[in-house]
Amino acid sequence: GAGVSQTPSNKVTEKGKYVELRCDPISGHTALYWYRQSLGQGPEFLIYFQGTGAADDSGLPNDRFFAVRPEGSVSTLKIQRTERGDSAVYLCASSLMLAGPWDTQYFGPGTRLTVL
Amino acid sequence: GNSVTQMEGPVTLSEEAFLTINCTYTATGYPSLFWYVQYPGEGLQLLLKATKADDKGSNKGFEATYRKETTSFHLEKGSVQVSDSAVYFCALRGRDDKIIFGKGTRLHILP
Numbered sequence: 001g002a003g004v005s006q007t008p009s010n011k012v013t014e015k016g017k018y019v020e021l022r023c024d025p026i027s028g029h030t031a032l033y034w035y036r037q038s039l040g041q042g043p044e045f046l047i048y049f050q051g052t053g054a055a056d057d058s059g060l061p062n063d064r065f066f067a068v069r070p071e072g073s074v075s076t077l078k079i080q081r082t083e084r085g086d087s088a089v090y091l092c093a094s095s096l097m098l099a100g101p102w103d104t105q106y107f108g109p110g111t112r113l114t115v116l
Numbered sequence: 117g118n119s120v121t122q123m124e125g126p127v128t129l130s131e132e133a134f135l136t137i138n139c140t141y142t143a144t145g146y147p148s149l150f151w152y153v154q155y156p157g158e159g160l161q162l163l164l165k166a167t168k169a170d171d172k173g174s175n176k177g178f179e180a181t182y183r184k185e186t187t188s189f190h191l192e193k194g195s196v197q198v199s200d201s202a203v204y205f206c207a208l209r210g211r212d213d214k215i216i217f218g219k220g221t222r223l224h225i226l227p
Contacts (some may be wrong), residue, residue, distance in 0.1 A: 042205050042217030091160065106216040
């Protein structure tokens with residue numbers, strides 16, 4: 001079946017603008033995760049959802065970042081008043097459920113965000 | 117807090133050489149350990165995993181053994197191919213279910 005998809009694949013914006021990044025998880029996966037990968041670094045956790053609710057948002061860097069998953073499927077990561085330091089690849093992953101250490105997360109291709 | 121340290125790259129090897137990429141971790145409790153791979157132009161993929169001490173994860177000729185006594189999870193392959201060129205990430209998943217990644221090691225295999 002289809003994997004995790006993310007749109008857009010690339011987004012270029014100007015400092016101070018608002019952006020939305022979309023993630024479409026694998027059908028039937030209840031858990032959804034957002035990560036940020038800066039150049040030369042590994043992915044860093046931002047937030048994860050179990051169903052519609054944010055189970056843990058402790059990785060969001062500040063209140064300019066917000067994510068929603070209103071129907072328990074598609075998720076949108078929203079960044080207000082973008083800054084150049086927000087430039088990174090934003091990765092989404094989904095898993096069948098938060099089922100402990102045997103659960104596998106499947107990653108999307110990412111959205112490369114560039115803030116000029 | 118939990119953390120992962122892996123050897124810095126890039127690592128350049130000739131085809132059919134033996135590969136080791138070192139990874140050590142710091143964690144409370146008994147985390148699950150993973151190796152992810154990112155091929156050029158593609159998304160992150162799970163390569164292998166181990167969920168408890170002394171477990172060996174293996175896939176596509178790669179292996180890694182969960183060593184609790186040395187808090188390590190080194191990735192090995194006996195004979196690398198050009199197609200193995202990619203970035204490899206060691207990672208752990210702790211009791212809070214978050215995955216903590218290392219910085220990645222870029223591997224170049226020369227024909």
